[in-house]
Each structure stands twice: as C-alpha cells, then as structure tokens.
Amino acid sequence: MYPNFINHIRKYVDLDDHSVALLLKYITPLKLKRKEFLLKEAQVCQSIYFVEKGCLRMYFVDNKLNEQITQFALEHWWMTDHFSFQDNKPSPYFIQTVEKSEILAISTTSFEAMLRELPQMERYFRIIMQRAVAAAQLRNKYLYEMSKEEFYQHFSTSFPEFVQCVPQYMIASYLGLTPQYVSELRKKKL
Amino acid sequence: MYPNFINHIRKYVDLDDHSVALLLKYITPLKLKRKEFLLKEAQVCQSIYFVEKGCLRMYFVDNKLNEQITQFALEHWWMTDHFSFQDNKPSPYFIQTVEKSEILAISTTSFEAMLRELPQMERYFRIIMQRAVAAAQLRNKYLYEMSKEEFYQHFSTSFPEFVQCVPQYMIASYLGLTPQYVSELRKKKL
DNA sequence: AAAAAAAATTAAGCTGGTTTAAGAAATGAC
DNA sequence: GTCATTTCTTAAACCAGCTTAATTTTTTTT
Numbered sequence: 203m204y205p206n207f208i209n210h211i212r213k214y215v216d217l218d219d220h221s222v223a224l225l226l227k228y229i230t231p232l233k234l235k236r237k238e239f240l241l242k243e244a245q246v247c248q249s250i251y252f253v254e255k256g257c258l259r260m261y262f263v264d265n266k267l268n269e270q271i272t273q274f275a276l277e278h279w280w281m282t283d284h285f286s287f288q289d290n291k292p293s294p295y296f297i298q299t300v301e302k303s304e305i306l307a308i309s310t311t312s313f314e315a316m317l318r319e320l321p322q323m324e325r326y327f328r329i330i331m332q333r334a335v336a337a338a339q340l341r342n343k344y345l346y347e348m349s350k351e352e353f354y355q356h357f358s359t360s361f362p363e364f365v366q367c368v369p370q371y372m373i374a375s376y377l378g379l380t381p382q383y384v385s386e387l388r389k390k391k392l
Numbered sequence: 393m394y395p396n397f398i399n400h401i402r403k404y405v406d407l408d409d410h411s412v413a414l415l416l417k418y419i420t421p422l423k424l425k426r427k428e429f430l431l432k433e434a435q436v437c438q439s440i441y442f443v444e445k446g447c448l449r450m451y452f453v454d455n456k457l458n459e460q461i462t463q464f465a466l467e468h469w470w471m472t473d474h475f476s477f478q479d480n481k482p483s484p485y486f487i488q489t490v491e492k493s494e495i496l497a498i499s500t501t502s503f504e505a506m507l508r509e510l511p512q513m514e515r516y517f518r519i520i521m522q523r524a525v526a527a528a529q530l531r532n533k534y535l536y537e538m539s540k541e542e543f544y545q546h547f548s549t550s551f552p553e554f555v556q557c558v559p560q561y562m563i564a565s566y567l568g569l570t571p572q573y574v575s576e577l578r579k580k581k582l
Numbered sequence: 583a584a585a586a587a588a589a590a591t592t593a594a595g596c597t598g599g600t601t602t603a604a605g606a607a608a609t610g611a612c
Numbered sequence: 613g614t615c616a617t618t619t620c621t622t623a624a625a626c627c628a629g630c631t632t633a634a635t636t637t638t639t640t641t642t
Binding site for chain 3: 369370371381382384385386388389
Binding site for chain 3: 613614615616617618619620621622623624625626627628629630631632633634635636637638639640641642
C-alpha cells in the first residue's frame, strides 16, 4: 500500500506498522488522468500532495496570459502552495497532473491532527521542509551565478529524466526561457 | 535574556520557564562588531544562527570576483547554509555581520540534541522551515512575473527598513542588479 | 488513415539591463 | 578636521535573450 510514500517516510524516521496504520487514516488517495487539476487559481489550497506515481506541475497565468510553471513534482516529491495551505489564503496557482498519476492528499485539518497524534511525522516534516529550504537556497544560487544558457545546460544535464517526460515548452517555462530560445540552444549543442 | 529569541519561539509553540532553561543550554551567544564573519567559503557551516539584534548578510564570490549577496537576516530571522549545515558539506558562502550584532548560535550537534530533548522545538522548526519554504515560493514567483525594474520597485517599497540600514550596492547585489542600474532607477523615480 | 490540434523550429529585428570608464559624494579612521 | 576609502552617479556602447511571425513536425483525436 503506497510503497513510495511509506518508504520515503521511513528513510527519515522510524515508523512501526501500527503507526503506519494510524497514519493512513489521514491520507486520501487519488487516481488522476493526464491534465487533471488538484488546484485552480483563486481557490484555497486545502491539501498537501505526495506524488506516489506520475508527475505534477504548478503554474500561474501571468499578465501576458502565459502559463508560468514554477515547480514540478516527480515520484516521492511533495507539492502544495505553502502560503495558501498554511494561512488559508486564495492561491494564484494551478496544480495539474502532467501525466496519469497517483496522488496522496493530506488536508489542512488532517495534517494538523496527524502531527498531534504522530510526533514522528512532526520530525519527518521538519526534515523534509529543511531539505526543501536547502534545495531552494541552491537553486537560488544557480540563478545568481549562471546565465540563462548555462542554467538550461546545467538543468538538462542534471535532470535528463525531466527532458524525457516533460514537453520542451514546459521546461522552457520552468526555466524562465522562451521556447524559441530553448530551441536555439538545443541546435547550438548538437 | 534574549527576549527576541524566546518571544519568537513562543509565537509558535508553548514553552514553560523550565523548558526555556533547558533550551538555553544548547545556544551560544555571540557579540559581534560590524563586518565580522560567522562563516567563510570552504568551511563547513557548523551552526544555525538567530539574529537577536543587528543584521547579517550571506554572499558568495562569483567567477568575476563579485560578491553576490543571496540573503539578508534582520532581527529574529534565522540564517545558515542549510545544505552545508545538514550534510556537513563545505559551503560556498560567507556569512558576515552588516552592523554590530548579537547572534545566537546552535551547533549541528546541539541542534540534534535539543530536538530530541524538547519536542516543542521539533514543532517550532517544522513551522519555521515551512514558512521559509512559503517565503521562497513567493519570492520565486516574483522572479518569474516581474521585470528587474518592477522587482526593485516592489522590494524598495515593501522593505523600506532595508534601504535605511543596508548600502545601496548591497541591495543591488541582492536583487541581481548592477549598482549603476539601481542608480538609474532611483533617478527615474524622483 | 486523415484531419485537427499541439509542439517545435527558424530567422530577423529589437530592448532591458550590463559593461566599461570616469568623476562626484559620502563615510569612516586617525 | 583632514585624508583615505568606500559608495554613488552619469553616460555611451554593447549584447543576451525576447518578440513577432511564418513554417514544419509531432501528437492526439476521430
């Protein structure tokens, strides 16, 4: 039952079978097709989502009506609009499946109750969030030190699995590039 | 004793006086002058730092030998190289006081021991880190949707206290702009 | 298998923001 | 209070990456 989910937690904290059983009461499994939405602009993001299988993207629509992708989540990554989730504010984002996916959702209220009942999960999320901050810090450094060309080359050599399963125009959007420019860079490299 | 520190924790979790006493054993207070270093490039970042009073900046030296500032920390903010702190890796960053400051340091080992003895602190840091992720997500969105001019105007109207106490060229560096361009933008606005 | 829709490419012209260089103003140290 | 250093300004030339627009290729739907 949800092996990616359980294994991921057990990588960071001890969790006996009884605790697992308790934990499962707080999650809602979702089977989704390609291009289904978990969140739309102006809604409050009521859950935090774990990608058991598949791929999610998060984007907002900018003032030129472009979809700006700000995040992807692959298998065993978490995804939410943290600001909306924590403070119950309407979100500017859409969260959508990129492909057929199995998602585990934990609602705001379940999240709070789960943390109270299972202190290991408090620890787990402290570690996960700390790692997310570290990742954000690193990505941020890349933005300061690399040109857009270097940023693209770095990304596409570091994460070839993305280039596989995500269309090129989405990668361009995520990296803050125009599809035309990515096309030019690819030509240049060959 | 360290009112900013204790009040900040009590904003998020309950902490009785006995717990406060236990907690204080894990922290090392530091009184620093202007421009003193807490971390230099190639060192492992052995502590997480709380700004009780004053101001810190974090920067790295890029391949053109510019100091690129990636973060500031004002009163009651935390600062560390999370990647270095968590995984004991050498850091690419410098952490330095911008002005005379009072800093509370918690070392890697103290941090771990503290979390084991005081579960409230596990919760506190889970919340703090979650808020840091939310802040990073928001800043990231701004980078996608704003031009550099808009980003500068937004920053300088949102955080006038910074423009007060941090020299202009540091703000330029933090925002990823040249000092010349900031100068031009300021002229434009008046 | 054909039609429709979505994604990727190509190329020319343009612009937001950098680079370079020099001088002016502000700050800190003695 | 003066000298040395740091910070800020001005201006012109330049370029990385965008815009626009048209064409081709790939994918999806029927």
